[in-house]
Amino acid sequence: MEPTADDVEPVANETRDRIITGLVTVVPVLALGLVAWQLWAVALGWSDLAVLAIMYVATGLGITVGFHRLFTHRSFKTTPAVRAVLAGLGSAAIEGPVISWVADHRKHHAFSDRHGDPHSPHVGHGHGWRGALRGLLHAHVGWLFIHTQRGRKERYAPDLMKDPVVAFVDRTFIWWAIGGFLVAGALGFLLGGISWQAGLTGILWGGLVRTLLLHHATYSINSLCHFFGRRPFETGDESRNLAWLAPLTFGEAWHNGHHAFPTSARHGVDRGQLDPSAGVIALLEKCGLAWDVVRVDERKLEAKRTV
Template identity: 50%
Template sequence: MSITAEAVPDPLRKGPNPVLGGQRTRFQHAMIYVFVGGPMLALVAAVPLAWGWGVGWHDLALLAGFYTLAVLGITVGFHRHFTHKSFKAKPWLRVLLAITGSLAVQGNVFNWVADHRRHHAFSDKEGDPHSPWAFGTSPAAVAKGFLHAHMGWFFDRNETNHSRFIPDLLADRALRGVARTFGLWVAVSLLLPAVIGGLVTWSWQGALTGFFWGGLVRLAVSNHVTWSINSICHMVGRRPFRSRDRSRNFWPLAVLSMGESWHNLHHADPTCARHGVLPGQIDVSARVIWLFERAGWASDVRWPTPGRLAKLASR
């Protein structure tokens, strides 16, 4: 059965506070294709290039380093801090998290957080921007839903209403500055690996391979890992906790996603700072938040408690 307006009241209808805001400009929409398509082509080319010419240690170091920095900017910053307020951060750390999240090139902090808060408000129902169950449960509908949830939704020109979903962030002057300069952080994300690669090897070839591996290939990998949380983690895996949607845990992505693929607990208790709460569940993002807390940079961290987890556990 597909999700229909008859089954669930349509939150997209025009009203005094609609879910949808404006639309991206044509230039902004074109850039979506560039920054999604370009890295994907690089990822396809990566295998034959590595097989034919090899890949240097500095290229792999740049890929791993910038991947870790940008993905933690998304998971710790955009997601657990800005979207769900799982912890409070010092003002300078808030700005740093907004900048490092921007390095993932998945949209500025305002757009990312607005979309994700909307996802939680309507998870797997009408209004969810990327539910894989939006078209039904037949094999064709599930395939279409998977593609939509994984990356198809990213090409929708409609933007989520900022005034409804992120009024707290809009009031933050420092975050407005980071959002306005998003283009600068995109340039840094792509060009800094090239600069470092060139300096390490002292060659233009090193700059080119640094741009390719540390910039384009890294973006493609981080994009697909993030998108897999939207698609795979609402379709495949275990559900040890009760949630109002179809969120699931998918352990193979735990390390690459920095703990985000323990998705079932997250939807059962969205403000919890740790998603991997069961024995053996690695959650790198939670460890980073713990380090911030120990350093005195983070406070009011919403750690899970045994009583809370017992209430959420599936019967």
């Protein structure tokens, strides 16, 4: 299958979108200056680290369990309330509205590391170490500013466009994004001893710093996990497992395993592979909040195994 013009999402105002993407990418980096000032002049409070951890885990699982395993690959089924919570948490991660995120990712799987893949580090970037660096930069963050291969929502996510819960969260994306910062500030205020200063530093750490760390952890799946690591399964692309990145991405860095079995609720399909997102899905299942959880049996694993 080759990509066509109908595969690409049309952009009404590409300049505006690039400005917004630039702000979301650059402002958290600039926040590091405030972090350096705080560490030097004020001292980092335990409440700041607590807010950072809470918001990183909550919004990160919104992406991995919600946007990725539930909405993109339908690895399990759940209630409308849980769907709404996961869609809201994923939106608070500020990686884009849920339907656009899913459309891009489904297109990535349809054309993985071939022409049509929105963020392959291997296609059209030249050869040698310069081509490799250009490819990694494109896959990591450059593709966010280029709209020539973004997945068309009507083509790649029609099911979610018809879903009233997901469609509502998608339409109100900006409020979920802002809400994430407000929640971070509220947590800082409460955990920091009912202090407005702790509320502001909560926004810094649980909002801006969390966004920076989570974004680059997610981006590393697109870049590093298609360039470095092991390939225990045959997938027809360059997806790879990167063990050290798995804890930071809640199990998403078992990327070769994921590409081998895209609908599996567990990406760390081999013994000993840490996959917190799969653990959350298993917990939901035990509570009766998830069902039809997709699992891969041993025969299918061995059929694709190369090592």
